Amino acid sequence: VSDYCVQVRELGYRLQELISESLGLEKDYIKKVLGEQGQHMAVNYYPPCPQPELTYGLPGHTDPNALTILLQDLQVAGLQVLKDGKWLAVNPQPNAFVINIGDQLQALSNGTYKSVWHRAIVNTDKPRMSVASFLCPYDHALISPAKPLTQHGCGAVYRDFTYAEYYSKFWGRNLDQEHCLELFKN
Numbered sequence: 001v002s003d004y005c006v007q008v009r010e011l012g013y014r015l016q017e018l019i020s021e022s023l024g025l026e027k028d029y030i031k032k033v034l035g036e037q038g039q040h041m042a043v044n045y046y047p048p049c050p051q052p053e054l055t056y057g058l059p060g061h062t063d064p065n066a067l068t069i070l071l072q073d074l075q076v077a078g079l080q081v082l083k084d085g086k087w088l089a090v091n092p093q094p095n096a097f098v099i100n101i102g103d104q105l106q107a108l109s110n111g112t113y114k115s116v117w118h119r120a121i122v123n124t125d126k127p128r129m130s131v132a133s134f135l136c137p138y139d140h141a142l143i144s145p146a147k148p149l150t151q152h153g154c155g156a157v158y159r160d161f162t163y164a165e166y167y168s169k170f171w172g173r174n175l176d177q178e179h180c181l182e183l184f185k186n
């Protein structure tokens with residue numbers, strides 16, 4: 001587990017560098033803003049459910065952190081993402097992770113990268129496991145749309161906030177309410 005955490009962190013950093021560059025920012029822009037990043041791991045276990053249509057493994061939500069690296073169970077599907085108003089299955093692929101953009105990267109990129117709605121459903125006869133690794137800004141990181149991305153068009157879509165402020169707002173509501181970033185719009 002410890003080796004896995006170290007490796008996954010390195011992968012997350014590389015992705016953050018590439019995302020920065022893709023936005024026309026300095027390679028270490030995102031890493032600098034997020035500071036000493038926290039890292040959480042959730043080993044999700046979804047037991048079989050005789051009436052899977054009555055419940056969810058996880059209700060629809062966006063991830064409140066910066067970037068999530070998800071390892072799926074190869075044998076059992078369950079993850080879905082919301083695209084154009086429809087829930088689509090994200091089936092497991094061998095030797096592949098699912099990368100979720102979290103709310104903080106949506107804010108930093110001024111909405112260019114989207115923190116997608118996703119959920120997990122359960123199965124009638126098979127249990128499912130997934131391993132989610134969350135990279136999180138340090139509590140006092142000041143999150144604001146990167147200046148170069150606010151200079152044309154709509155300006156800054158979101159106001160400045162600290163991750164601590166965001167996190168308490170996020171968990172102070174129901175998970176499947178409106179996108180939490182809506183509450184931080186300018």
Ligand code: OGA
Pocket residue numbers: 042044058063070078079118119120129130131132
């Ligand atoms: C999560 C999550 C999805 C899954 O832990 O935030 O979205 O497939 N997990 O378990």
Ligand code: NI
Pocket residue numbers: 061062063118
């Ligand atoms: Ni999630």
